[in-house]
Amino acid sequence: xxxxxxxxxxxxxxxxxxxxxxxxxxxxxxxxxxxxxxxxxxxxxxxxxxxxxxxxxxxxxxxxxxxxxxxxxxxxxxxxxxxxxxxxxxxxxxxxxxxxxxxxxxxxxxxxxxxxxxxxxxxxxxxxxxxxxxxxxxxxxxxxxxxxxxxxxxxxxxxxxxxxxxxxxxxxxxxxxxxxxxxxxxxxxxxxxxxxxxxxxxxxxxxxxxxxxxxxxxxxxxxxxxxxxxxxxxxxxxxxxxxxxxxxxxxxxxxxxxxxxxxxxxxxxxxxxxxxxxxxxxxxxxxxxxx
Amino acid sequence: xxxxxxxxxxxxxxxxxxxxxxxxxxxxxxxxxxxxxxxxxxxxxxxxxxxxxxxxxxxxxxxxxxxxxxxxxxxxxxxxxxxxxxxxxxxxxxxxxxxxxxxxxxxxxxxxxxxxxxxxxxxxxxxxxxxxxxxxxxxxxxxxxxxxxxxxxxxxxxxxxxxxxxxxxxxxxxxxxxxxxxxxxxxxxxxxxxxxxxxxxxxxxxxxxxxxxxxxxxxxxxxxxxxxxxxxxxxxxxxxxxxxxxxxxxxxxxxxxxxxxxxxxxxxxxx
Amino acid sequence: xxxxxxxxxxxxxxxxxxxxxxxxxxxxxxxxxxxxxxxxxxxxxxxxxxxxxxxxxxxxxxxxxxxxxxxxxxxxxxxxxxxxxxxxxxxxxxxxxxxxxxxxxxxxxxxxxxxxxxxxxxxxxxxxxxxxxxxxxxxxxxxxxxxxxxxxxxxxxxxxxxxxxxxxxxxxxxxxxxxxxxxxxxxxxxxxxxxxxxxxxxxxxxxxxxxxxxxxxxxxxxxxxxxxxxxxxxxxxxxxxxxxxxxxxxxxxxxxxxxxxxxxxxxxxxxxxxxxxxxxxxxxxxxxxxxxxxxxxxxxxxxxxxxxxxxxxxxxxxxxxxxxxxxxxxxxxxxxxxxxxxxxxxxxxxxxxx
Numbered sequence: 075x076x077x078x079x080x081x082x083x084x085x086x087x088x089x090x091x092x093x094x095x096x097x098x099x100x101x102x103x104x105x106x107x108x109x110x111x112x113x114x115x116x117x118x119x120x121x122x123x124x125x126x127x128x129x130x131x132x133x134x135x136x137x138x139x140x141x142x143x144x145x146x147x148x149x150x151x152x153x154x155x156x157x158x159x160x161x162x163x164x165x166x167x168x169x170x171x172x173x174x175x176x177x178x179x180x181x182x183x184x185x186x187x188x189x190x191x192x193x194x195x196x197x198x199x200x201x202x203x204x205x206x207x208x209x210x211x212x213x214x215x216x217x218x219x220x221x222x223x224x225x226x227x228x229x230x231x232x233x234x235x236x237x238x239x240x241x242x243x244x245x246x247x248x249x250x251x252x253x254x255x256x257x258x259x260x261x262x263x264x265x266x267x268x269x270x271x272x273x274x275x276x277x278x279x280x281x282x283x284x285x286x287x288x289x290x291x292x293x294x295x296x297x298x299x300x301x302x303x304x305x306x307x308x309x310x311x312x313x314x315x316x317x318x319x320x321x322x323x324x325x326x327x328x329x330x331x332x333x334x335x336x337x338x339x340x341x342x343x344x345x346x347x348x349x350x351x352x353x354x355x356x357x358x359x360x361x362x363x364x365x
Numbered sequence: 366x367x368x369x370x371x372x373x374x375x376x377x378x379x380x381x382x383x384x385x386x387x388x389x390x391x392x393x394x395x396x397x398x399x400x401x402x403x404x405x406x407x408x409x410x411x412x413x414x415x416x417x418x419x420x421x422x423x424x425x426x427x428x429x430x431x432x433x434x435x436x437x438x439x440x441x442x443x444x445x446x447x448x449x450x451x452x453x454x455x456x457x458x459x460x461x462x463x464x465x466x467x468x469x470x471x472x473x474x475x476x477x478x479x480x481x482x483x484x485x486x487x488x489x490x491x492x493x494x495x496x497x498x499x500x501x502x503x504x505x506x507x508x509x510x511x512x513x514x515x516x517x518x519x520x521x522x523x524x525x526x527x528x529x530x531x532x533x534x535x536x537x538x539x540x541x542x543x544x545x546x547x548x549x550x551x552x553x554x555x556x557x558x559x560x561x562x563x564x565x566x567x568x569x570x571x572x573x574x575x576x577x578x579x580x581x582x583x584x585x586x587x588x589x590x591x592x593x594x595x596x597x598x599x600x601x602x603x604x605x606x607x608x609x610x611x612x613x614x615x616x617x618x619x620x621x622x623x624x625x626x627x628x629x630x631x632x633x634x635x636x
Numbered sequence: 637x638x639x640x641x642x643x644x645x646x647x648x649x650x651x652x653x654x655x656x657x658x659x660x661x662x663x664x665x666x667x668x669x670x671x672x673x674x675x676x677x678x679x680x681x682x683x684x685x686x687x688x689x690x691x692x693x694x695x696x697x698x699x700x701x702x703x704x705x706x707x708x709x710x711x712x713x714x715x716x717x718x719x720x721x722x723x724x725x726x727x728x729x730x731x732x733x734x735x736x737x738x739x740x741x742x743x744x745x746x747x748x749x750x751x752x753x754x755x756x757x758x759x760x761x762x763x764x765x766x767x768x769x770x771x772x773x774x775x776x777x778x779x780x781x782x783x784x785x786x787x788x789x790x791x792x793x794x795x796x797x798x799x800x801x802x803x804x805x806x807x808x809x810x811x812x813x814x815x816x817x818x819x820x821x822x823x824x825x826x827x828x829x830x831x832x833x834x835x836x837x838x839x840x841x842x843x844x845x846x847x848x849x850x851x852x853x854x855x856x857x858x859x860x861x862x863x864x865x866x867x868x869x870x871x872x873x874x875x876x877x878x879x880x881x882x883x884x885x886x887x888x889x890x891x892x893x894x895x896x897x898x899x900x901x902x903x904x905x906x907x908x909x910x911x912x913x914x915x916x917x918x919x920x921x922x923x924x925x926x927x928x929x930x931x932x933x934x935x936x937x938x939x940x941x942x943x944x945x946x947x948x949x950x951x952x953x954x955x956x957x958x959x960x961x962x963x964x965x966x967x968x969x970x971x972x973x974x975x976x977x978x979x980x981x982x983x984x985x986x987x988x989x990x
Binding site for chain 1: 699758772896
């Protein structure tokens with residue numbers, strides 16, 4: 075039982091970070107129809123910027139700067155990914171974001187090198203709750219994620235920018251007709267979603283180091299979280315992220331007991347997540363009417 | 366020197382791939398005028414509107430507002446120039462409350478900027494826009510009652526009001542309405558046309574009514590154009606067209622109300 | 637999409653056959669160094685033709701063609717050296733290499749069918765991510781099951797030469813000129829099969845799907861069945877190419893099958909034009925060459941007076957690729973090659989058109 079709880083605690087925190095990436099994907103997809111493959115790159119950038127900044131600035135300020143900087147990068151990416159009116163299809167946009175992910179990865183390789191990056195957590199020790207070790211950093215990630223998700227939902231409902239995003243999500247045609255520039259809104263959606271993804275790894279990096287090529291893993295996990303709700307629901311993307319994170323930890327934790335895997339279990343961490351995702355998507359496929 | 370017409374379309378051609386939807390149409394409309402564009406299903410009426418409003422890029426031809434060439438400009442620029450379209454099938458934002466729908470009609474023009482400056486402009490013009498909202502509410506009191514409700518959960522007639530109200534928030538000088546009567550009960554259509562008439566006469570908003578329902582369109586407008594297979598075939602004052610034999614047999618169904626005869630079957634060729 | 641009718645069919649066929657004959661002949665003329673690059677171009681062309689059909693006609697994007705390629709390579713390799721890791725390298729441990737080459741595309745096709753059935757009913761991005769996931773899963777399996785696959789170290793040595801009816805295709809030292817020629821022969825065959833497919837009744841259904849899925853479905857075309865067949869076909873072609881690759885280097889390591897490979901295939905198709913068969917071959921050749929040159933450039937100690945860092949080969953090839961991909965998709969969404977063709981035609985006033 076204790077082991078189980080331990081795995082759940084870790085799973086919720088990594089799952090939260092995946093949820094942030096997934097929520098970003100939902101936001102972008104709903105408002106622009108684009109599935110943003112570079113969403114994982116934003117997370118990596120967030121983590122790497124934070125590692126660089128945390129030596130120079132106070133932790134809070136460093137985090138803020140990292141998130142804003144990635145948000146700015148995100149808005150540029152959005153501008154490029156949307157492409158030209160009447161010419162760039164959603165599939166083309168997906169390929170463009172793929173190219174952007176590659177570009178960011180190679181620039182990161184150049185700037186930061188090929189090694190996992192991390193920074194020390196500010197918390198001195200873990201809490202022991204009934205034998206379950208809880209790293210304060212885990213609690214921080216989970217808490218901030220929940221807060222960010224709530225704030226985002228509120229912002230979408232209550233602010234005019236949020237409503238403009240909602241308008242594009244509801245009907246891009248009608249949004250264009252009232253004079254909303256869909257490209258500008260896309261840039262906003264990309265910026266916000268980039269900031270969210272960055273936030274996840276700004277916080278998670280002390281317990282989950284990032285390398286320049288972590289983007290693919292993060293993008294896929296984020297997509298899986300988003301796909302849990304058919305890329306349409308922020309709430310379901312949040313749930314999807316947590317489910318994915320916990321399931322992944324449980325598979326890894328108990329894999330030794332699965333016959334045939336034995337000691338190689340840890341190497342299957344990512345594969346386990348991906349199989350879970352494939353099952354989830356396949357399950358959705360049976361429920362979603364073809365559009 | 367004579368002032369140019371409010372809207373002037375010259376030889377407009379719209380294509381979907383190789384298919385020509387609109388084949389060189391010219392028409393014009395003066396400030397404060399009420400003009401109808403009638404024609405059968407698939408004649409190219411919606412293509413014309415979309416070509417004018419910037420949703421489609423015209424293959425040839427010119428679109429001028431107040432003499433200013435706006436051909437091929439984006440829809441945002443057309444709205445800012447004073448022409449707002451009420452799209453076919455209303456197309457409200459279903460998940461947003463009625464009031465947000467209306468506000469977006471006014472704020473839409475700010476969202477060509479990035480988030481920060483759009484929000485700043487919003488704050489700066491808050492009072493002016495609140496006043497405009499108040500005026501729309503006073504023109505359509507029903508909307509005030511519905512302000513909190515998601516627009517998707519209002520009736521068809523109410524959604525048409527929301528769509529018109531949303532368009533009015535942009536303070537247009539020309540309102541282009543695509544299929545006002547589509548799928549609405551005759552009584553509701555009557556109310557709406559009375560409202561549009563008042564809007565035109567009291568506020569001076571020019572109307573371009575794009576309709577399959579020729580009876581309604583000719584009754585409401587002083588002038589009309591008839592579009593068939595992508596070309597204009599007739600034009601003239603409504604009362605003359607009403608007497609025209611071709612129009613009578615083709616569109617007025619020998620006196621039968623076309624709107625009641627075939628409701629909700631209208632579809633224009635999609636992109 | 638198809639530009640048939642511009643040249644009379646027979647003339648075009650003759651031209652294609654002549655070009656194919658030249659490509660095969662070239663295989664015998666090159667030195668060993670250039671030859672292996674040239675063989676790789678041919679292998680990638682086979683993959684790209686399949687992917688171009690899938691992207692152009694089914695509107696679906698697969699980020700897992702590299703996985704199918706790897707799956708084909710490892711299937712052929714493992715079957716050849718023997719399934720049982722302990723008896724490996726004993727004579728008669730594995731099956732005939734020629735049979736292994738046949739088995740590889742069958743298996744990859746089967747895998748594609750299994751994941752394609754649920755996913756092809758959904759919009760394109762689901763397949764994109766699922767196939768990418770497949771790629772990563774496969775890599776994880778190759779790493780983890782090193783008893784069977786050799787993992788990263790020592791890798792899998794496929795020393796058995798490929799022989800068909802006593803006709804030796806690869807020797808103990810790997811790829812031969814004959815192997816290269818056969819690869820390009822297969823490119824020609826694949827090209828003709830694909831052209832035939834596009835021109836056939838099935839091809840018209842595919843054209844209809846490419847134009848508007850909804851209209852095609854309304855006209856009674858079984859859209860998801862066609863998409864599935866295309867997906868399986870494209871995966872099988874990748875599997876076949878992978879199997880032939882296994883005998884070229886005679887050595888397999890997961891490093892050769894990174895995610896970047898899958899993306900590279902997409903770039904080849906994007907450059908050549910979605911749905912263009914000839915374009916896929918040209919795209920494959922051009923991109924493979926470019927990648928090779930960029931990597932070479934990156935291995936230099938310095939460039940234009942700047943010292944190059946250790947990561948330069950990777951940064952160069954990946955980063956430059958990324959930029960090409962973005963620019964091509966943004967400005968030439970129908971492909972670089974078709975755009976060039978259009979431009980040439982515009983320069984030359986229409987003679988017999990319209």
